[in-house]
Amino acid sequence: MIEVQQLTKRYGPTLAVDGLSFTVEPGRVTGFLGPNGAGKSTTMRTMIGLDRPTSGRVLIDGGPYARLRHPLRQVGALLEAGALHGGRTARAHLLGLARSNRIPVRRVDEVLDVVGLTGVADRRTQGFSLGMTQRLGVASALLGDPPVLLMDEPVNGLDPEGILWIRGLMKRLAAEGRTVFVSSHLMSEMALTAEHLIVIGRGRLLADTSVEQFVARNSRAYVLVRSPEPERMRAVLAEAGVHTDDGPDGTLEAVGASTETVGGLAARHGVTVYEISPRTASLEDAFMQLTATAADHRADQGADEGVRRP
Numbered sequence: 001m002i003e004v005q006q007l008t009k010r011y012g013p014t015l016a017v018d019g020l021s022f023t024v025e026p027g028r029v030t031g032f033l034g035p036n037g038a039g040k041s042t043t044m045r046t047m048i049g050l051d052r053p054t055s056g057r058v059l060i061d062g063g064p065y066a067r068l069r070h071p072l073r074q075v076g077a078l079l080e081a082g083a084l085h086g087g088r089t090a091r092a093h094l095l096g097l098a099r100s101n102r103i104p105v106r107r108v109d110e111v112l113d114v115v116g117l118t119g120v121a122d123r124r125t126q127g128f129s130l131g132m133t134q135r136l137g138v139a140s141a142l143l144g145d146p147p148v149l150l151m152d153e154p155v156n157g158l159d160p161e162g163i164l165w166i167r168g169l170m171k172r173l174a175a176e177g178r179t180v181f182v183s184s185h186l187m188s189e190m191a192l193t194a195e196h197l198i199v200i201g202r203g204r205l206l207a208d209t210s211v212e213q214f215v216a217r218n219s220r221a222y223v224l225v226r227s228p229e230p231e232r233m234r235a236v237l238a239e240a241g242v243h244t245d246d247g248p249d250g251t252l253e254a255v256g257a258s259t260e261t262v263g264g265l266a267a268r269h270g271v272t273v274y275e276i277s278p279r280t281a282s283l284e285d286a287f288m289q290l291t292a293t294a295a296d297h298r299a300d301q302g303a304d305e306g307v308r309r310p
């Protein structure tokens with residue numbers, strides 16, 4: 001379990017993380033979402049002691065990271081791809097980590113197998129593609145068989161096969177009872193991988209919710225109506241108790257009605273329509289809306305303005 005308690009991190013005038021509190025539970029993948037610059041990487045770095053909080057704290061399984069006796073056996077982290085010593089082979093890199101962290105060396109072959117790098121284990125990493133480097137990063141994170149895993153944008157740079165692989169891996173690790181905390185700036189990616197979501201903007205908590213609830217609340221279904229007489233159409237729909245919002249290019253969005261209802265009403269009242277089509281707002285739209293007021297550019301702004309609460 002990871003407990004973030006009133007975490008604040010300031011870099012000079014920039015408030016990167018602003019009084020953030022949430023808990024990451026074991027046994028499920030928790031997605032950590034926010035637009036660029038929201039404070040995700042900073043939060044994750046403070047979790048493993050790479051950044052010191054300005055105030056507040058993070059507890060990993062009840063204690064601060066600095067006090068963990070065998071950090072690599074308690075927390076595995078994939079934070080920056082590419083931070084490798086290029087002259088070494090993948091196997092040598094993992095053996096070095098295993099030895100310095102008192103991890104049995106047999107784990108090296110096990111994790112190479114898990115990430116699919118057995119065939120290139122004795123090649124120097126400087127020739128590795130981004131995808132292979134990312135896989136080696138995952139192998140390093142898994143080396144100590146840790147109960148807590150942190151991954152910062154793990155699908156970045158991966159091809160479609162690599163993306164499927166990492167999604168499956170994260171779900172498997174969570175199903176084994178581990179705490180799996182994964183950041184992304186893509187809602188659609190998290191909807192496919194995570195069970196729970198922590199959404200932040202400008203360093204503040206915007207939502208702490210199950211993916212199911214987020215989808216149910218935010219996948220707004222409506223019928224798009226294109227008509228040369230939109231105001232008549234709006235009046236007819238209103239009389240039937242159907243609320244309309246303005247859509248793009250003079251269209252109407254009939255909320256919560258079926259295409260049959262809208263088409264039937266138009267025919268009965270002789271309103272000309274060119275298009276009646278069912279639509280669903282995408283999760284990405286919902287995420288953008290949630291975080292819109294919390295976009296970056298905060299260095300010169302008051303920290304309290306414009307942030308929506310869940």
Ligand SMILES: Nc1ncnc2c1ncn2[C@@H]1O[C@H](COP(=O)(O)OP(=O)(O)OP(=O)(O)O)[C@@H](O)[C@H]1O
Nearest residue numbers: 011014016034035036037038039040041042043185
């Ligand atoms: N070492 C640093 N020095 C100064 N400012 C920093 C530093 N690290 C991060 N910041 C600033 O803190 C804010 C949060 O950055 P952070 O990288 O944590 O966001 P993020 O959500 O991970 O974004 P991204 O998705 O772009 O990685 C940004 O305004 C960033 O410019």
